[in-house]
Amino acid sequence: DGGITQSPKxxxxxxxxxxxxxxxxxLNHDAMYWYRQDPGQGLRLIYYSQIVNDFQKGDIAEGYSVxxxxxxxxxxxxxxxxxxxxxxxxxxxxxxxxxxxTQYFGPGTRLTVL
Amino acid sequence: AQSVSQHNHHVILSEAASLxxxxxxxxxxxxxxxWYVQYPGQHLQLLLKYFSGDPLxxxxxxxxxxFIKSKFSFNLRKPSVQWSDTAEYFCAVNAxxxxxNLFFGTGTRLTVIx
Numbered sequence: 557d558g559g560i561t562q563s564p565k566x567x568x569x570x571x572x573x574x575x576x577x578x579x580x581x582x583l584n585h586d587a588m589y590w591y592r593q594d595p596g597q598g599l600r601l602i603y604y605s606q607i608v609n610d611f612q613k614g615d616i617a618e619g620y621s622v623x624x625x626x627x628x629x630x631x632x633x634x635x636x637x638x639x640x641x642x643x644x645x646x647x648x649x650x651x652x653x654x655x656x657x658t659q660y661f662g663p664g665t666r667l668t669v670l
Numbered sequence: 671a672q673s674v675s676q677h678n679h680h681v682i683l684s685e686a687a688s689l690x691x692x693x694x695x696x697x698x699x700x701x702x703x704x705w706y707v708q709y710p711g712q713h714l715q716l717l718l719k720y721f722s723g724d725p726l727x728x729x730x731x732x733x734x735x736x737f738i739k740s741k742f743s744f745n746l747r748k749p750s751v752q753w754s755d756t757a758e759y760f761c762a763v764n765a766x767x768x769x770x771n772l773f774f775g776t777g778t779r780l781t782v783i784x
Contacts, residue, residue, distance in 0.1 A: 598774040650770055656702050656721035657770050661714040
């Protein structure tokens with residue numbers, strides 16, 4: 557079954573702790589992305605990676621870090637420096653379909669800081 | 671930088687009513703345009719996209735959108751909504767050259783009353 561998986565579905569963190577969100581894809585896509593979704597604000601880009609071992613900051617990268625050691629995996633770490641980490645986090649990957657590069661999304665991880 | 675505006679934050683319709691959700695973008699170059707839908711508790715899914723050719727694009731579940739270049743608009747339409755169309759709808763844009771980063775609108779929540 558091809559697609560994008562994110563784990564865990566729900567995550568609770570105490571203030572001051574780092575936490576890592578998992579994102580795996582078996583679509584053989586080169587590019588992967590992390591977004592943050594807050595009510596009334598749409599999706600905002602945190603980090604993206606066009607190829608293995610390379611990644612770029614998005615619009616709201618402060619307090620987050622990523623790695624891209626394998627094509628299939630793009631984990632996101634929410635550090636203690638992120639001032640307002642409670643949000644819904646979406647991972648995406650993109651591939652060329654229907655004539656243009658298109659992003660496909662995972663089911664998301666809801667992070668709550670206690 | 672690109673930006674996307676969705677002016678309707680929450681739309682409430684009765685079943686069988688017609689739907690039009692507004693989307694305007696700002697960018698001087700050639701763009702790809704997308705509509706995504708997020709049903710309650712489900713993944714963000716691609717409804718339709720435009721990248722070239724016929725400006726009237728048909729997507730899944732009876733949705734269509736029209737790209738009007740002179741108005742920088744890409745409004746989503748459906749002639750007759752169903753209760754199952756209740757969801758949040760996001761318009762997104764990226765440039766056809768350069769990085770593939772998607773810029774999202776803030777979303778429109780659609781509630782269809784049976």
